[in-house]
Amino acid sequence: MKKPFKICSLIDLVKSVLELLGGIALILVGAIQLSSAATQQERLPAAGLVLLGAVLVVISLCAFYWLSAFKKEFAKGGKEGYDFKLVLKYSILALIFAQMPTAVVTLIDRKQNRDWLEIRNPKRNTANDLFDEERPVYEEGYQSESKTIIRMVSSKKNDKAYRTRGIEDIGSKNNWKGWLYLAPVIILVAIFLIYPLINTIFISFTENYKYASGEFDGLTLTNFTYILGLTDKANGAHESYFVSYAIPNTFLLVIVTVPVSTIIALLIAVALNSIKWFQKILQTIFFLPYVTNAIAVGMVFSVIFDRQGVINFIFGTDTTWIYGANQYVAMVPLVMYIVWSSIPFKILIFLSGLQGIDKQYYQAAQIDAAPRWKVLAKVTVPLLSPQILYILITSFIGAWKEYTSVVGLFNGPGTRGRAGEPNMETIVFYIYENLNQNTSAAAAAAVFLFIIILAFTGLQFLASKKRVHY
Amino acid sequence: MEIRIKDLTKIFPGDPKKNIRDTIAVKDMNFIVPDGKLVGLLGPSGCGKSTTLYMISGLQVPSSGEVWFGDQEVTNLAPEKRGIGLVFQNYALYPHMSIYKNIEFPLTNLKVEVPLVTFFRFTLNYEYDLAADDVPALIVRSVESLCKKIGLTKKQYAVSQTVEGNKLKLTVVLDNVAPSVRDVFKENFPRIIPANLASENEEQTSEALFDSTVRATVNKVDEHQVLRVAFKGKLGLKFETSHIDEVINAFTNAAKPFGKVETAAIARTSQGYELMATVGGIKHVDLDASLEAAKACYAFAGGMEYVILAVTNKELEKAVKDHLKASKVSFSDFKLYFDRKNVKVYFKLKRANQDMAKRLIEELSQKLSLTDLETDVVQAIAHRKLTKEERRDIVYDTAKLVQVDEFLERKPNQLSGGQQQRVAIARALVKKPRVLLLDEPLSNLDARLRLQTREEIRRIQQETGITTVFVTHDQEEAMSISDEIVVMKLGVMQQMDAPQEVYNNPANLFVAQFLGTPPINVFNGRVDGKNVYIGEDIVYQTEEDLGQKDIFVAVRPEGFVIAKDDDKNVLHAELEQVQILGRDVSLVAKNEACTKPTFKVIVAAEEAEDAKPHLALKIKPNKIFLFDGETQERIRVK
Incomplete structure (x- = not known):
């Protein structure tokens, strides 16, 4: 209960501070422009800037107020039990006010950006000027176009060959404004993507990193050797599950589920695309697994594959699939479940790709008496290759990070749940398991996974250069 | 290969729910494309020309009518079996394959006998x-x-x-x-x-291998053979319907000792009543006895006869099959069937050498005492794919023919429109089709390239001598390269003839208006006896009496001559504008009777000097066409 609120308020706080600063900066810039402006036309956009800055400042001050109120109420609650309604109200108000400036800026930007950002010197910067010096600048009917500006597509400011007189390269001059608009996103990305990434890499090199306090005893490489089972910790702890279970399990899932589900999805999509009746209904049916919940359906699968379950009943077998099963036997329901749940999205993508392929290619192939498999292999698949590449890359990455299906099916890292060996563990599962107690090792495993995925995806892109036809 | 189109009709079904009516795209087309000729299907958009082409190709199935390639009817044949090459409107070259692969693709599916x-x-x-x-x-x-x-x-x-x-x-x-x-x-x-x-x-x-088809009568009937027999007996006119159950019961009882009664019924015919029944499982030895029993079953059954329907002796069939199998000759379509009064056998022996086939047939004919032996022996044929080298040679030859041999390594999108078009033709030609079909092949090209490419198509067609049908809406294109053109309008064929003939002798007003640039000038006119009037001017005199009616008078722009002062039968018009075309001059003139505000007169430049504001024009007799005012059909006059 505590944590999410804290994080929420922190983000809002950071945002409002930034917006306050941004508002003040805008007011300053507007004021400077206003003081140097000579004509009515120049004054207008500058005034707009000042106004916008003022609005930002007011909004962010509001956000500050609600945030502090929220914090006060929240802090009070810690000791005496807080009024939940009040906390919620404050937090929502704070949230709204903290988000508002972004929305305001975006809206104004979309509507007005031409008027108050790009027009500097309309007299010189008209398209007319460029081609005809003698011509009267504003002709009847051309008035509305007079604010047109030509952006030079040149990153080299001083490259003389690109220089043209009479044109102001606004693109380069207004750069800082672009950065200003991007700032909220960049800051968010920095906080939630780049910082965690760098921090993870950092933690993976620290010794005895303490999750709660953030303290550690110097830098080391032993975390990596530890998870790979090469060295033991100082306290004698030995790690063998990562190499014996997490890596092979993950690798097996990657090389089995992705090709199998992609091929099945492709075949289903091609079949769906070639029928006329019930296409929409079947499409809906095939899409159903996508809207189901992974954990819930995982439990259903574990019931189906139970010893007294449907599968054993149909095939007349007496195999232990889930609880207490052998590692590789338990892989069967796991793989089937992952394939089942990953097919619908692929079908959707493939179908949309298939519908974009010109029917004439198929008519041409028909006239050339190409058999069906050949049409599929030589025409459909190459023309669908961009979609196939997309699906392969995303689902390979997804398969490397497989986790929820194991939880859903086995309710733990192994076929005996929490008890027994974690024989169904995947890399991500290992990371979760070790996050609290053994943060450095978890971080090392995360970095290990990151490098594998990066290399794998890079390889795929390399391989795709020849095979993908855009 | 001559293409014959018979009563070809295509109706696209509408949707009654959405109140969309059926569309008749092509109606009762009848024409013949002579062997080795280039025929253009010409018409405005929506006239059904492309539909006709796709029906010839087999990609569209006609609602009715027939398509013949030479002596073979191909109406219901799948497109890939027709031996056609088709060039699509936007070429449909596979974008991911190189030009070489594109041209080679049809060959990879081809098999040689x-x-x-x-x-x-x-x-x-x-x-x-x-x-x-x-x-x-x-x-x-x-x-x-x-x-x-x-x-x-x-x-x-x-x-x-x-x-x-x-x-x-x-x-x-x-x-x-x-x-x-x-x-x-x-x-x-x-x-x-x-x-x-x-x-x-x-x-x-x-050894040389042969396929033989054997058809013969089986005479030897095994004593233990089990038959399925149909009985038929006349019950005569005196038979009363109240006895039906009685008769059927009697027959069933009589037949029971011999076999299983499957059906028994009494039918009414013009000659009275008939007992019809089938009894299965009758042993051959009991056949006659069973007939006697059936005859005796009822007194009225005057002429009971029996017909053996089918031999169901599995043993016999198996014996024959085993015999064939033992000799390791593959066979197919084995059938024992009954033809009127005889049991017949039919089978095919595949890939047997001559002696073996002869011996086998002889053995079987002894075993079953076959008579009326008909054997049909043909050379057995195996199929193989073209080797890579063969394919390469063919691809290079074809690429050279259409002059794209420099670009074989490239992808289609690295070629210009004209080159892509030639690649598409090469792909259609590479498997040596019997018929080449082109769907608006030049519509994606610019004007200059179009001129060049259409000559190219003509050259390729003449070099290969393949019967070619192409579709176009451009009359100039059709006239310049076709041996014959078919003019279509709203799914109906208007005229088929050599280009010059269509121009000189249009069958109706539509054809006259569709062909020729600038278009033909049409006037509202009338005939009175032998005189043809435009407005009040008599412009032409026919030899025969046409009576009195309203007509359309159409005159080609080049059909006018500026009249001299003493000429008779002239058309009067006001000169509006003079357009210089270089060698010729186009006079834009005005006449009340013209269906358009102005009409054009093309005369040689030196003649145009005589043109006065009030024009008097004489019409060349072979450039004037008369069309019926209502049907718009041509009135042929001398």
């Missing part, structure tokens, strides 16, 4: 004096590639070499090939290396 004649193993020994810079290994490799080129698979050839001093001894073994293949090899060998044939040896590896 190999008649299974007697095959031999030929051993050819060649001797050759090595020159200083000869490399024996390379010579071997080129001989091997020759083998591949003439369609031999890797198993079928072996080339080995030995060098003795200055002499290279080449041994070529051609295994399992027909003598004709050896001849081709020997003919082409000197092109690679001028070696002398030292010795040649042949040994037979397989």
Whole structure:
């Protein structure tokens, strides 16, 4: 209960501070422009800037107020039990006010950006000027176009060959404004993507990193050797599950589920695309697994594959699939479940790709008496290759990070749940398991996974250069 | 290959729910494309010309009517079996394949027939004096590639070499090939290396194989054979319907000892009543007894007769099959059936050599005492794919024909529109189609390229001599390259003729208006006896009396001559504008009776100097056409 609120308020706080600063900066810039402006036309956009800055400042001050109120109420609650309604109200108000400036800026930007950002010197910067010096600048009917500006597509400011007189390269001059608009996103990305990434890499090199306090005893490489089972910790702890279970399990899932589900999805999509009746209904049916919940359906699968379950009943077998099963036997329901749940999205993508392929290619192939498999292999698949590449890359990455299906099916890292060996563990599962107690090792495993995925995806892109036809 | 179109009709079904009516795209088309000719289907958009083309190709199925290629009806034949080449409007070249692969693609699906004649193993020994810079290994490799080129698979050839001093001894073994293949090899060998044939040896590896179809009557009937018999008995006119159950029961009882009564019923015919029944499982020995029993079953059954419907003796069938199987000859379509009064047998023997087939048939005919033996023996045929080398040769030849051999490595989007178009033609031509179909082949090209490419199409068509049908909406294009053109309007064929003939002798007003630039000038006119009027001017006098009616008078722009003062039968018009075209001058003139505000007169430049504001125009008799005012059909006059 505590944590999410804290994080929420922190983000809002950071945002409002930034917006306050941004508002003040805008007011300053507007004021400077206003003081140097000579004509009515120049004054207008500058005034707009000042106004916008003022609005930002007011909004962010509001956000500050609600945030502090929220914090006060929240802090009070810690000791005496807080009024939940009040906390919620404050937090929502704070949230709204903290988000508002972004929305305001975006809206104004979309509507007005031409008027108050790009027009500097309309007299010189008209398209007319460029081609005809003698011509009267504003002709009847051309008035509305007079604010047109030509952006030079040149990153080299001083490259003389690109220089043209009479044109102001606004693109380069207004750069800082672009950065200003991007700032909220960049800051968010920095906080939630780049910082965690760098921090993870950092933690993976620290010794005895303490999750709660953030303290550690110097830098080391032993975390990596530890998870790979090469060295033991100082306290004698030995790690063998990562190499014996997490890596092979993950690798097996990657090389089995992705090709199998992609091929099945492709075949289903091609079949769906070639029928006329019930296409929409079947499409809906095939899409159903996508809207189901992974954990819930995982439990259903574990019931189906139970010893007294449907599968054993149909095939007349007496195999232990889930609880207490052998590692590789338990892989069967796991793989089937992952394939089942990953097919619908692929079908959707493939179908949309298939519908974009010109029917004439198929008519041409028909006239050339190409058999069906050949049409599929030589025409459909190459023309669908961009979609196939997309699906392969995303689902390979997804398969490397497989986790929820194991939880859903086995309710733990192994076929005996929490008890027994974690024989169904995947890399991500290992990371979760070790996050609290053994943060450095978890971080090392995360970095290990990151490098594998990066290399794998890079390889795929390399391989795709020849095979993908855009 | 001549293409004949008979009563071809295509109706696209509408949707009654959405209140969309059926669309008649093509109606009762009838025409013949002569062998080796280029025929253009011409018409405005929506006239059904493309639909007609797609029906010829088989990609559209006609609602009714027939399409014939030569003597073969192909109406219900799948497109890939018709032997056609089709060039699509936007070419449909596979974007991911190189030009070479694009052209090669149809060939990869093509199969060549190999008649299974007697095959031999030929051993050819060649001797050759090595020159200083000869490399024996390379010579071997080129001989091997020759083998591949003439369609031999890797198993079928072996080339080995030995060098003795200055002499290279080449041994070529051609295994399992027909003598004709050896001849081709020997003919082409000197092109690679001028070696002398030292010795040649042949040994037979397989016999010629034949497919035989056998149709015969089985006379020998096994005593233990079980039959299914249909009984038929006349009950006469006196029979009363109240006795039906009685008769049927009696028959059932009578037949029961012999077999299982499957059906028994009484039918009314014009000659009274008839008992009809089938009884299964009657043993052959009991056949006559069962008939007697059936006859006796009822007194009225005057003429009871029986018909054997089918022989169901599985034993017999099995015996024949086992006999065929034991000889290891594959057979198919084995059937025992009953034809009126006889049991007949029908089967096909596949890939048997002549002696074997003869012996088998003889054995069987003794076993079953076959008579009326009809055998049909044809050479057995195997199929093989084209080898890579064969395909390459064909691709290069075709690419050269359409002049795209420089671009074979490129992808289609790296070519210009005209080059893509030629690649598309090459892809259609590469499998040597019987018929080439082009769907608006020039519509994606710019004006200059269009001129050039249409001549190209004409050249390719004349070089290959393939019957070609092409679709266009551009009359100039159709007229310039076609041997004949078919003019269509709203799914109905208007006229089919040579281009000049269509221009000179249009069948109706639509054809006259559709062809020619600038378009023909149409006037509202009338005839009164022998005089043809436009407004109040008599412009033409016919030889026969046409009576009195309103007509359309159409005159080609070049059909006018500026009249001299004493000329009769002139058309008066006001000159509006003079357009200089260079060699000719186009006079834009005005006349009340014209269906358009102005009309055009094209005269030679020097003649135009005489043009006055009030024009008097004389009309050349062969450029004036009269059309009925209501039907718009041509009124042919002299």
